[in-house]
Amino acid sequence: MALEDICGFKNSPLHRKLSPASCFEDTATFLHMNDNSGTLLNFFMPSFLSSAAFTCRSLAKPSLTVRRPFNLSHGTTTLGFIFQGGVIAAADTRASAGGLVACPFVHKISPIHSHLVVTSSGSGADCMLWERILRREIRLYQLRHSRCLSICGTAKLLSFMLHPFKGTDVCVALTLCGWDKELIYVCSDGARLQGDIFSVGSGSPYAYGILDGSLRWSLSNEEAISLAREAVFRATHRDAYSGNHVDLFHITAQGWSQREREDLKEEYYRDKKRKMTIAEDRKRLTELEVLG
Amino acid sequence: MEYLIGIQGPDFVLVAADNVAASSIIQMKHDYDKMFKLSEKILLLCVGEAGDTVQFAEYIQKNVQLYKMRNGYELSPSAAANFTRKNLAEYLRSRTPYHVNLLLAGYDDTDGPGLYYMDYMSSLAKAPFAAHGYGAFLTLSILDRHYKPDLTREEALDLLKMCVEELNRRFILNLPSFSVRVIDREGIHDLEKITPSTK
Numbered sequence: 001m002a003l004e005d006i007c008g009f010k011n012s013p014l015h016r017k018l019s020p021a022s023c024f025e026d027t028a029t030f031l032h033m034n035d036n037s038g039t040l041l042n043f044f045m046p047s048f049l050s051s052a053a054f055t056c057r058s059l060a061k062p063s064l065t066v067r068r069p070f071n072l073s074h075g076t077t078t079l080g081f082i083f084q085g086g087v088i089a090a091a092d093t094r095a096s097a098g099g100l101v102a103c104p105f106v107h108k109i110s111p112i113h114s115h116l117v118v119t120s121s122g123s124g125a126d127c128m129l130w131e132r133i134l135r136r137e138i139r140l141y142q143l144r145h146s147r148c149l150s151i152c153g154t155a156k157l158l159s160f161m162l163h164p165f166k167g168t169d170v171c172v173a174l175t176l177c178g179w180d181k182e183l184i185y186v187c188s189d190g191a192r193l194q195g196d197i198f199s200v201g202s203g204s205p206y207a208y209g210i211l212d213g214s215l216r217w218s219l220s221n222e223e224a225i226s227l228a229r230e231a232v233f234r235a236t237h238r239d240a241y242s243g244n245h246v247d248l249f250h251i252t253a254q255g256w257s258q259r260e261r262e263d264l265k266e267e268y269y270r271d272k273k274r275k276m277t278i279a280e281d282r283k284r285l286t287e288l289e290v291l292g
Numbered sequence: 293m294e295y296l297i298g299i300q301g302p303d304f305v306l307v308a309a310d311n312v313a314a315s316s317i318i319q320m321k322h323d324y325d326k327m328f329k330l331s332e333k334i335l336l337l338c339v340g341e342a343g344d345t346v347q348f349a350e351y352i353q354k355n356v357q358l359y360k361m362r363n364g365y366e367l368s369p370s371a372a373a374n375f376t377r378k379n380l381a382e383y384l385r386s387r388t389p390y391h392v393n394l395l396l397a398g399y400d401d402t403d404g405p406g407l408y409y410m411d412y413m414s415s416l417a418k419a420p421f422a423a424h425g426y427g428a429f430l431t432l433s434i435l436d437r438h439y440k441p442d443l444t445r446e447e448a449l450d451l452l453k454m455c456v457e458e459l460n461r462r463f464i465l466n467l468p469s470f471s472v473r474v475i476d477r478e479g480i481h482d483l484e485k486i487t488p489s490t491k
Contacts, residue, residue, distance in 0.1 A: 159343070166343055167388070185320065190343005193313050195321050204318060 075241030077203030077232055078108055078119040080177045081211060082196045085221045086252035089177040090228035091119050092203070092236050093245040093261070104244040112138055114255045115179035116151065121200040122171040122188070130172050134158055151178040152194070159192045166190055173200045179253050203235030203242040210234050225250065225259065233267050293465060294339040295427035296326070297455060298395045299448045300407040300420050302441065304476040305397040306448045307407075308456075308486065309337050310427075310467040325471055330356045331366045332479050333399040336376070339424055340392035340412060348390045352376050369398025373408035373416060380414035393424040399475045423455075430462055431455040445474065453486060460488035 078091035091108035094101055102124075109119045112135050120127035137157060141149045149157070155176055162170065166189060173187040175198050185193045185200065197215060199207040210231040219227065229246055236243040246267075248259040293314060298307045313324035328336045328349040334356070338349040355375070360366050367375065373396045383389050394410040409415075409422040421435045438451050449472075456470060472483040 159346075163343060163347060187315075187342070190341070190347060191313070191315065191320075192343075192346060193321050193324065198320060199318075208318065 074121040074171075074173060074201045075239075076108060076121045076201035077199070077207055077235040077239060077242040078121050078175060078201055079199040079204070079207050079211065079228060079231055080119060080175045080183050080197070081215055081224075081228070082181045082183055083215070083219045083224050084217050085219070085224060086179075086250060087177045087181055087183060088224050088228045089117050089119050089175070089249040089251065090232050091247050092232055092242040092264070093247060094236075094241065094243045095124050096241045101244075107247065109247050109249050111249075111256055112154070112176075113142075113148065115148070115251065115253075116154065117177045117249050117251055117256045119175045119177065119200070121173040121175075123169075126170050126172045126188070127174070130158070130162070130174065133161065134174075137161070151176055151180070151182040151184055154178075155184040155186050155192055155194075158186050159190065162186070162188050163190060175200060177249070177251055179251055179255070199231070199235075201239075201242065203232075203239035206235040206238045207231040221250065229262065229267070233264050233271070236264050237268065293426065294326070295423070295425040295459065295467060295470075296337045296339055296393070296395050297423040297428075297431065297435075297452065298337070298397050298407045298409075298419075298421060299435070299439070299443075299451060300397075300405050301443050301445065301448055303405060304445060304448070304474055305399065305405045305407050306445070306452060306472070306474050307335060307337055307395065307397045308452055308470045308472045309339070310425075311469045311471055311485070312467060315342075322468060327471065327473060328353050329480065330372055330396075330398075331360065333475055334367075334369050334372055335397050335473060335475060335480060336372075337395040337397070337424075338392055339394075340390070344390045344392050348379075348392050349394075352379065368400045368403070369396065369406045369408070370400065370403070370418075372396060372398065373406075373410065373418075377410055377414050377416040380410065380412070384414050395422055395424060397475055399477060401477070405475065426465075427455075427459050427463055427467070430458050434458060449483070456486050456488050 075096040076092060080087060080089045089109050093104060093106050093108065095103040095106040106124065109117055110131055111117050118131055118134070120131060134154070138149055138154060158174065162172070170188045173185070176184045176186065183195055183198055185191065185195070185198045197211060199211065211227070214227055225248055228248055232246045243264065245261045245263055247261055250257050250259070294312070295310045298305060307327065309326040311323050311325070312319050313321035326337055326339060328338060330336050330353050336349055336352060338345045356367055356372055376394065376396060380390060391412045393412055396408040396410065399405050407419055407422060409417045409419050420441060421439050423431055423435070434455055435451065438454065443451070452472065459467060468487060470486045472486055474481045474483060
């Protein structure tokens with residue numbers, strides 16, 4: 001992207017031949033985006049496929065696009081919530097490709113700038129790319145306007161950038177977690193929701209089960225972090241597509257801070273031991289009652 | 293899954309929408325507002341496909357505001373409804389149709405209150421009462437039975453509560469709360485949220 005700009009590639013006749021931009025001219029949202037949008041959209045147009053198949057919303061023409069080896073679904077557990085001490089973002093670290101664990105040590109939470117962190121879910125490649133694009137756009141905004149774009153503005157920008165790709169195979173669901181206690185969920189089918197608690201991915205129902213019961217505004221920092229860890233742990237226990245480790249980020253007015261990555265296998269054995277000691281204590285108590 | 297309802301009285305329009313924003317089986321938000329304020333006396337209620345609703349509704353909202361800035365006066369509800377329908381119709385046969393169902397409610401100082409029903413096929417109908425969503429199948433007969441053209445605000449609110457109770461009793465999905473607003477000569481007023489009582 002940057003190299004293309006510097007070389008002036010977009011003005012060359014080869015670029016114009018390879019990436020016809022005419023198919024995007026009638027999309028309403030294309031018009032409001034300024035100069036860098038031309039580079040952005042043209043970059044993703046495949047030159048060898050007919051553009052009609054790529055931009056057509058209807059699913060009636062699968063033959064022209066590449067066949068997928070597995071179903072694109074969100075095999076992950078990510079969560080974010082707001083409490084009195086700021087915002088917590090947590091995610092597992094497993095990247096799955098169908099039934100295979102493609103990588104057990106992926107970073108699903110990445111910082112955009114010092115006070116904004118994004119958790120990703122969906123296609124790994126798409127998420128990495130769109131995080132990078134978002135980082136670039138935010139940095140450009142910062143340089144042009146000498147102030148940080150607000151989280152709402154960031155979410156809206158991301159949502160508008162993703163809109164032309166609605167109906168294609170782009171699959172991203174990002175949760176922006178920022179200072180000033182805001183949490184916004186943006187997804188490639190166009191949803192943009194602001195809220196206090198979000199969990200995304202195949203493990204999210206399990207995580208909601210833990211969070212909805214125990215989340216309170218007045219939690220201390222330690223309690224909130226252990227709640228997030230517990231929610232991801234329970235989700236990874238039940239969901240086959242989540243697992244390995246848990247990443248935890250804590251965002252406050254001073255910026256984000258990352259905790260050390262924790263192995264959930266250890267957590268599983270700790271939890272088992274805890275339950276065993278509880279069972280033993282209860283057995284001992286009932287024995288004492290029987291005797292006494 | 294989502295529900296919109298509008299009831300027009302002699303000098304007001306009562307509208308309500310559910311507050312759930314869902315993604316497959318999960319309720320992601322319980323307090324999501326589906327009403328978009330187009331101008332001082334016009335509300336657009338919008339449900340449908342995830343991104344299309346906000347994109348389309350905000351597009352209409354900004355264009356209505358632009359008209360006011362350019363011409364110095366606001367669009368009437370009827371004009372706004374026809375403008376919305378025209379946009380839906382234009383996009384319908386394009387490569388990116390908007391899959392949205394709308395209710396436009398407004399008060400015109402000369403013509404009085406108006407409720408306009410629009411759907412994703414870009415049909416437009418001015419109606420005394422209307423509803424969108426699966427819930428409409430359950431509640432339209434209630435509206436047919438109890439609606440009178442000269443109903444008061446209290447009667448309209450009671451009718452709305454009757455519809456909500458029916459949804460609570462018979463609709464398979466849980467819709468825990470509904471935002472309610474009234475538009476009249478003075479503008480748009482927020483009413484208390486309706487939460488159906490558990491039986």
